[in-house]
Amino acid sequence: MKDKTIDYILRTTWLTVQKMYNEEAAKFESTMATGFTLLSIDPEKGTPSTALGPKMGMEATSLSRILKTMETRGLIERHPNPEDGRGVIITLTEFGREKRAYSKEKVLTFNEAIKSQVSGEKLKHFYEVSEIINDMVSNKKIYNQTDSSLT
Template sequence: MNTKTIDYALRATWQAVARMYNEEAAKYDATMAIAFALLSIDKEGTPSTSLGPKMGMEATSLTRTLKNMEEKGLIKKKKNPKDGRGVIIKLTPLGIKKRELSKAGVLQFNDVIKQHVSEEKIKHFLEVTETINSLIAERQIFEEDV
């Protein structure tokens, strides 16, 4: 294609960002998915059932990520006192340390982008992505067959 489409620009940019984050996370024996999970777990713990929707991750991928995190000693699972069938995911001291590294990486990314892109352009970018997400959520891109 001679001209980039909006979806192409989004996809190519996200793939570049994901690759960058995975390369950085690998230095700490982690992945972008692990870093994102660390940032999504509240300090007092998070029910495992709310993590998937919070992260936009499929159950199978989330289960694999959490298992990997538990094996690395980043999280521990405790029975949910409010729901005996569920578990609460809590960060271990190592998980808290790795969470801070993840947070620093995200903040560094944002700081560097802000050094190169005006506040106004960032505001417009966020407005555009919000509109795209709303149009998708409201199923206004493709009509559903009835």
């Protein structure tokens, strides 16, 4: 892997993980995106629709399609936000809670499988490097940097 770029490794690894999750979700007529959304909604109180996109790192247009599908399938309900008359709270239905539990089980199984093969020290470094990459990209420290030593 020494000749592969960091972004290449990130992308191909994520696509492989995404494919695995989608194959697993397809057994239950679902998708990874639906599972991720279920896991991002507070199962007790629900989640304001305006907070869901940023929490998931998704654009509103992509999220609205997923939510519409989930509502049609009976996984979620939309309720007026009592604290903001213009807002909407997304809550899980009983069926949505069942599918959320299933999604959570699959994520935990994945995590345990990786932890059984990768040392705690290596995982710690993986998390550290991931945080640095997220910080650099989020704070525009790569292409929009102000530090002239990086150009």
